Amino acid sequence: MLVIIIMVNRCEDVELALPGNNQDNPSVAPAGAIIWDENNVIMEDGKAIFPENSAAGVTIGRLNATDENPDDEFNYQIKSQKVDDIDVNHFIIDKDSESNYDLETNNNILDYEALAGSKSIIIAITVTDDNPDQKTSDFDIKIEITNVNEAPYWKNENGQELTNYQPSITADIEIPFESMLYWDDEDYNQNPTLISSDQKPEWLIITTTGTTAELTGTPHNVETGSFLLTISDGEFDFPVDMNFEVRSNQKPKFTSFSPNHSFRVGCNQQGDEIIEYQARDSNNNSSLFNGGDEYDLLTVGYTEEIGWLAIDISNNTSKTPNVKLRCIATPSNDDAQNGGQQLTFSITDNRVSIPQDTTYQLTMEVLENSEPEFANTDALPDTIQSDTTTVWTVEWVDADEDLIILSIENPPSWLEYDVSTGIITATPDSINNGSYEFEYTINEDNDGCFSETFPHSLTVE
Ligand SMILES: [Ca+2]
Ligand SMILES: [Ca+2]
Numbered sequence: 001m002l003v004i005i006i007m008v009n010r011c012e013d014v015e016l017a018l019p020g021n022n023q024d025n026p027s028v029a030p031a032g033a034i035i036w037d038e039n040n041v042i043m044e045d046g047k048a049i050f051p052e053n054s055a056a057g058v059t060i061g062r063l064n065a066t067d068e069n070p071d072d073e074f075n076y077q078i079k080s081q082k083v084d085d086i087d088v089n090h091f092i093i094d095k096d097s098e099s100n101y102d103l104e105t106n107n108n109i110l111d112y113e114a115l116a117g118s119k120s121i122i123i124a125i126t127v128t129d130d131n132p133d134q135k136t137s138d139f140d141i142k143i144e145i146t147n148v149n150e151a152p153y154w155k156n157e158n159g160q161e162l163t164n165y166q167p168s169i170t171a172d173i174e175i176p177f178e179s180m181l182y183w184d185d186e187d188y189n190q191n192p193t194l195i196s197s198d199q200k201p202e203w204l205i206i207t208t209t210g211t212t213a214e215l216t217g218t219p220h221n222v223e224t225g226s227f228l229l230t231i232s233d234g235e236f237d238f239p240v241d242m243n244f245e246v247r248s249n250q251k252p253k254f255t256s257f258s259p260n261h262s263f264r265v266g267c268n269q270q271g272d273e274i275i276e277y278q279a280r281d282s283n284n285n286s287s288l289f290n291g292g293d294e295y296d297l298l299t300v301g302y303t304e305e306i307g308w309l310a311i312d313i314s315n316n317t318s319k320t321p322n323v324k325l326r327c328i329a330t331p332s333n334d335d336a337q338n339g340g341q342q343l344t345f346s347i348t349d350n351r352v353s354i355p356q357d358t359t360y361q362l363t364m365e366v367l368e369n370s371e372p373e374f375a376n377t378d379a380l381p382d383t384i385q386s387d388t389t390t391v392w393t394v395e396w397v398d399a400d401e402d403l404i405i406l407s408i409e410n411p412p413s414w415l416e417y418d419v420s421t422g423i424i425t426a427t428p429d430s431i432n433n434g435s436y437e438f439e440y441t442i443n444e445d446n447d448g449c450f451s452e453t454f455p456h457s458l459t460v461e
């Protein structure tokens, strides 16, 4: 049933004109009013009440002006929409095919909580008649917006509402966990409560303050699961599934390690760095790791009894210790007599009651090696003739029978030599006459490192 109430502006009495065109009537301004659509608007104590969050295109009522010139047709325009003198924009006038003018909601959501104090929107409308000397008048329509209870919602730390919220906890065994939850409610004075289901792990403590909760606790077991977290304003519940995972402690490791290291005498000198190890823990690279600066800190220890060796550890008891093995003396054939010597390294992380550690055994061996020696430096020629071929041999001995390679620095084009046999063939022309200083070098060409040099002065004449 439609109840029609006519609201008249300025409390003037309206005199209804008689039907028919009375040309004797003077042209007067129309008086505007609205016929409320009570399917959508609630009338209470003479006030029009309309709920927040209504859809767009909802009819508030039909505009209905009258004046004493009964044949007049009217045109309506919204002049202003205000709440407590603050402009708002929630209504439009829609003219249908039969020239009816309806006041309707537009696309802007009516948000009770966002409106100023009185929550009453006053819409000033100008009505214009179609007299040749157009007359207009303004009339006000007052609509009070009422609150509708809205569901509480989850949000992030920046206050942004979270839709499709899928919270999760990723904790690490024996490391204190800490996280926050945030939620809110559009409605005034509502602090929705937080309830968690029995599946919540015991180690996790939820402390609620207003519409935030602090999640704290230290897990002692590796586990996964989920529990229900529900926020409720008393009317609406908003449950979410909280998944949780407690991860295990991983062992710290050297990024590379080989259990045996050997080298021949001559290959490392005092001051040489021979091996470097980097201690790392994969927990420190896991996503959402809870260790911060406190975990997993790695401490490297070692045992060794090698005279020529020193071990330097930098950044020990940190996330990135580095270990360097360095010669503090030049390893000799005396050191080679000791054979393989054992070193032990251990890395441990600082996970409170369940530290993980890894031990490495290294066998270090210095292998005997003698230097190669020139054998016939006394027998090399001092003088050779030009325009003839002269052949001599550089001889050497190596007690280890290493493969030896000869080289001569910057040899002239008339000098050829065999790197393996040491046979040197000289074919100088007379234009090559003169004095020459050669430097012969013999190298251990297998896995030895020694090299010897000998200077040879030669005259061509
Ligand atoms: Ca509300
Ligand atoms: Ca609410």
Ligand SMILES: [Ca+2]
Residues within 6 Å of the ligand: 249, 250, 251, 252, 281, 282, 283, 296, 349, 351, 356
């Ligand atoms: Ca670890």
Ligand SMILES: [Ca+2]
Residues within 6 Å of the ligand: 369, 370, 371, 372, 398, 399, 400, 401, 402, 444, 448, 450
């Ligand atoms: Ca040798």
